[in-house]
Amino acid sequence: MSNHHSHKEDKHHEQTDHHDGHHDHDSHGHDHDHGDHHAHMVEDFKRRFYINLVVTIPILILSPMIQEFFNFQVNFTGDRMILFLLSTFVFFYGGWPFLKGALDEFKDRNPGMMTLIALAIVVAYGYSSLAIFGLSEKNFFWELATLIDIMLLGHWIEMKSIMGASRALEELVKMMPSEAHLIDENGETKEVPVSELVKGDKVLIKPGEKVPVDGVIQKGQTSIDESMLTGESVPVEKKKDDPVIAGSINGEGSLTVKVEKTGEESYLSQVVDMVKEAQDSKSKTQDLSNRAAKWLFYTALLAGLITIVTWLAIGYEFSYALERMVTVMVIACPHALGLAAPLVVARSTALSAKRGLLIRNRASFEGARNLDAIVFDKTGTLTEGKFGVTDIIIENDMKEDEVLELIASLESQSEHPIASGIVAEAKKRNIKIQEPDQFEYMTGKGLIGKVNGKDIAGVSPGYVKEKNISFNEMEFNRMSEEGKTVIFVLIENELAAMIALADQVRESAERAIKKLEDMNVRSIMLTGDNQKVAHWVAKQLNLDEVYAEVLPHEKADKINEIKKKSLKVAMTGDGVNDAPALANADLGIAVGAGTDVAMETADVILVKSNPEDVVSIIELSKATYKKMIQNLWWATGYNIVALPLAAGILYPVGIVLSPAVGAVLMSLSTVVVAINAKLFKG
Structure with a gap:
């Protein structure tokens, strides 16, 4: 099941080019408790x-x-x-x-x-x-x-x-693995502290492990979850010569990575620096x-x-x-x-805590009464941060539930967010999920296996095109235009259905945006996700402005850009990628289900992860x-x-x-x- 937005790949190629800051990473290790x-x-x-x-x-x-x-x-x-x-x-x-x-x-x-x-x-x-x-x-x-x-x-x-x-800086540093598997000249691996790695070293990253350094893949293929760092909701497929970022999580494949940047030059360290600067200026x-x-x-x-x-x-x-x-x-x-x-x-x-709002910075909370704009991160804030099925287009004479039963049984073996979305849909419809007879993961292409003696596959558009299987291109293009991720279900090597999935918009987000509109507060979305997905969500929520494909270090810049328009701005987010922006905004609001880093950087924490609580903050302020x-x-x-x-x-x-x-x-x-x-x- 691959990532179907090719320009996402390009974005990640550029991602490691911006880090020239110098800063002693260890100096944050004990950034006063x-x-x-x-x-x-x-x-x-x-x-x-x-x-x-x-x-x-x-x-x-x-x-x-x-x-x-x-x-x-x-x-x-x-x-x-x-x-x-x-x-x-x-x-x-x-x-x-x-x-x-x-x-x-x-x-x-x-x-x-x-x-x-x-x-x-x-x-x-x-x-x-x-x-x-x-x-x-x-x-x-x-x-x-x-x-x-x-x-x-x-x-x-x-x-x-x-x-x-705030303990944001410590939380950020905790995200970095402390050890790595160094591959020596003889091809043998040994455990070494990450601090001892130098540019040009090769490290092995096993499935499910955190990436210890910024580097380039020398060998292997996998999908990497970068959502904590970039806000990208779909794991990103990676192959030889693709860059990887320290702190992201490796999926199902083993990788050999050549070290490009360590410690103080790494991407995460740049984020640490930005958060520190913003907090220092805010505390005055x-x-x-x-x-x-x-x-x-x-x-x-x-x-x-x-x-x-x-x-x-x-x-x-x-x-x-x-x-x-x-x-x-x-x-x-x-x-x-x-x-x-x-x-x-x-x-x-005390009143705030009863309503699920934890105030950490009083001066910023007091200023919330004058907010002109609220900037929302998309994944996990306006949306559930989980994939849900939005469309099922049947291409043969089977019923939706029959197709869903077969593909969900196959997908139940995978940890991939898209697989989880399909399984969740089957459970919602009370469809019985069975144990597949056979199961195989094709890196970057999807899954194949046998369920009830039938050959079943859940594959990417790339695989379908490669095999010259014809499909309803008009429907596929429509769903892709809306930023949805589409997988193709093959039964006995014949196309049975196209299933589209997207990050689900929270109902509470719709109500929150409506209330903010009534209060004359602008709603803006700022996301690392791609344009199509962002605009699809924005249209559903009737947002005033959208900034998409924004890299984490650019998020903080965007906040400053909005502030320059003489607007008092709050930022709501939940990931490491939001931390610098949360620290830079007049009011940083962390969504409780988010990362420790975001919560430690914020001025107010929403315990219930409910966007409507943003309105409560303004009223209470x-x-x-x-x-x-x-x-x-x-x-x-x-x-x-x-x-x-x-x-x-x-x-x-x-x-x-x-x-x-x-x-x-x-x-x-x-x-x-x-x-x-x-x-x-x-």
């Missing part, structure tokens, strides 16, 4: 939060402001020094992740949440320490401790809800709460500066002006902001964003009121916001934010 690292960070925040919480209790009890507020007194010799030491511990131990994060944000010249928190805790700690040593009466140690506690809690909740940073995008924090940081600096300058200009002492400035800068970092986004994220992540904006307003609304009061804007009429009242307002906004997040239903 992101998953473990992430889990470690979650544990770290959790531990810091609990330890800090315990230390915060005595800080609150010893704080003069809290004593005054709740009308009690705890005084003993050295109480202020103990308060200072406990607060120093909280500042350095609990505040360390924020101080370190602020440093990273400064290096990127992109202040965000970490910088805002760091500013507030540094100012509070610095001023309060001076206060302990006699600069003024007031200290902000309780503010410092509670702010750090709440921020640690917020970060812990958020990181726990989005567990698992900031999510909503970080953008809000950025503006609050600038506001805090400006407000603090204006406050101290104004009070000094009016003629107040430096210590009083400084106290006002510190109050303003500490209040500028609202406790509620630390929980505003994480609580909504945790809720939204819009709802999450709306709720987050509400929460940020509640969190920063407190600032809008408290900042001017703390700065002393109403001082002329005798009103100055005391830190204690500021604390009550702050607690209120935190409670409102928590309740509002809890009410989020998606």
Whole structure:
């Protein structure tokens, strides 16, 4: 059963010409185990939060402001020094992740949440320490401790809800076999690590094994499954002088392959590089709460500066002006902001998981509400990724089911996807499949054998033409034009039927495209499969645009091309060939039944492999964003009121916001934010 689209062969001849990148393959072998690292960070925040919480209790009890507020007194010799030491511990131990994060944000010249928190805790700690040593009466140690506690809690909740940073690069490297069968000068084979192979070596690839290197076939004939790498749904027939790609899977024949490219030059390594680059550029995008924090940081600096300058200009002492400035800068970092986004994220992540969506990159998920176009991979996303029978054209006087019984019985001996499609059709019709009396595989031509004493063959168009068997060419051309794969059934050497098979379009895909159309989102197909198949599927689904015969490294380029049209674009895919494009898109969506690589590269994973879930992502993103904006307003609304009061804007009429009242307002906004997040239903 051969591959009947001859230009597919040509495409694969060209396929190994594009890899000139250099890159040390082994360097990815341990490309930091992101998953473990992430889990470690979650544990770290959790531990810091609990330890800090315990230390915060005595800080609150010893704080003069809290004593005054709740009308009690705890005084003993050295109480202020103990308060200072406990607060120093909280500042350095609990505040360390924020101080370190602020440093990273400064290096990127992109202040965000970490910088805002760091500013507030540094100012509070610095001023309060001076206060302990006699600069003024007031200290902000309780503010410092509670702010750090709440921020640690917020970060812990958020990181726990989005567990698992990307391990795509490791998954890619895992696809490469680690050993190969090297053929030495005497023609004997020995096992060697793939890393020791050099250009010009010859390796043996046995049936069913993964191809260890990019190379050219010297001897043998087989069909190779390249779907993981190229998206081509039909295994590709390969013979002498054809190229093979590392990571693809050999079919039923043994091959001797001459090594062309190893390790860092191989095709898969190019994909690793592309994914790495795309991920690096993507990780710089900031999510909503970080953008809000950025503006609050600038506001805090400006407000603090204006406050101290104004009070000094009016003629107040430096210590009083400084106290006002510190109050303003500490209040500028609202406790509620630390929980505003994480609580909504945790809720939204839980709601998503119930709907079968796993969110891995929050900034990209938040951006999904603005998507203009969704690019779908074809095989396994819009289609089932499995062959199904679409037409049976009978050429003699037998019934469909009789022909199907004989050919399915023969095909039941083969692992080929086309054979599986024919067997599945027979089972669907409750046709009994029998054990063939004889069975033989003709490489590149099909199968022959005996069923019920009759000679049966399932063969390619090439075989039929070679034997000069006449057939209905009009029907054959029609089916081929639709990109279907046609096999010919011969019974007793006479043509009995033509059976056409194609990758089955998912019903859910039709509904998803319709819904996207209603939302004014364009649907585009991007596939490595050939033009005919692609256009046949596109016509059935009524897609806006189709890009076919796109090689994996070109997929990422196509995404960039679409982005250049000022469109915000999501990519949905399931194969290794989709990984660079998933990483490059504004939102990468992996279909759950796909490869680990695609899933590790994506921002969102669809657990149920249902294209309709793409619509859910957009809807949920819009709802999450709306709720987050509400929460940020509640969190920063407190600032809008408290900042001017703390700065002393109403001082002329005798009103100055005391830190204690500021604390009550702050607690209120935190409670409102928590309740509002809890009410989020998606």
